[in-house]
Amino acid sequence: xxxxxxxxxxxxxxxxxxxxxxxxxxxxxxxxxxxxxxxxxxxxxxxxxxxxxxxxxxxxxxxxxxxxxxxxxxxxxxxxxxxxxxxxxxxxxxxxxxxxxxxx
Amino acid sequence: xxxxxxxxxxxxxxxxxxxxxxxxxxxxxxxxxxxxxxxxxxxxxxxxxxxxxxxxxxxxxxxxxxxxxxxxxxxxxxxxxxxxxxxxxxxxxxxxxxxxxxxx
Numbered sequence: 001x002x003x004x005x006x007x008x009x010x011x012x013x014x015x016x017x018x019x020x021x022x023x024x025x026x027x028x029x030x031x032x033x034x035x036x037x038x039x040x041x042x043x044x045x046x047x048x049x050x051x052x053x054x055x056x057x058x059x060x061x062x063x064x065x066x067x068x069x070x071x072x073x074x075x076x077x078x079x080x081x082x083x084x085x086x087x088x089x090x091x092x093x094x095x096x097x098x099x100x101x102x103x104x
Numbered sequence: 105x106x107x108x109x110x111x112x113x114x115x116x117x118x119x120x121x122x123x124x125x126x127x128x129x130x131x132x133x134x135x136x137x138x139x140x141x142x143x144x145x146x147x148x149x150x151x152x153x154x155x156x157x158x159x160x161x162x163x164x165x166x167x168x169x170x171x172x173x174x175x176x177x178x179x180x181x182x183x184x185x186x187x188x189x190x191x192x193x194x195x196x197x198x199x200x201x202x203x204x205x206x207x208x
Contacts, residue, residue, distance in 0.1 A: 022188065
């Protein structure tokens with residue numbers, strides 16, 4: 001069964017991998033694995049899960065394979081959250097501030 | 105170890121329970137379990153996980169125990185998503201439309 005994007009982000013290590021890819025762009029497996037206290041094999045398993053969910057894609061750059069973030073599937077979580085957000089409305093406030101700064 | 109809110113919403117049945125509580129308000133275990141093709145025991149286990157994450161609270165109403173949605177912990181997911189949202193900006197468009205309707 002394919003991994004859903006909800007399952008993919010449930011694990012803290014997978015969220016940390018996504019954050020590194022967001023901050024640093026394309027990374028090889030060695031570069032990705034370096035800060036984690038786990039085997040390359042364990043990191044590879046998490047990367048497979050992230051690829052299954054569509055959040056990470058692999059690209060060939062010369063002789064290297066690099067991993068890139070694909071953030072679009074996260075929209076599914078954002079859309080799921082939207083009706084709940086009405087109850088707390090902080091999101092709305094934050095974006096209202098953002099739009100006001102844009103207009104000025 | 106306490107269940108994180110990310111783990112709590114990773115499961116489709118738990119998301120379905122949250123959606124029922126959002127739509128229908130406080131529900132007893134029997135009312136909650138009815139539409140699901142699973143034992144009361146399985147539903148109870150999912151409810152325990154949701155309570156651990158803070159997304160569901162139990163209240164006594166007379167002799168009944170009812171389950172209620174507590175949506176505030178979902179902010180943690182919303183906050184985590186925010187920096188990724190820059191890449192797709194649909195959220196911004198949706199809220200811009202919302203604010204324009206409010207102003208008119």
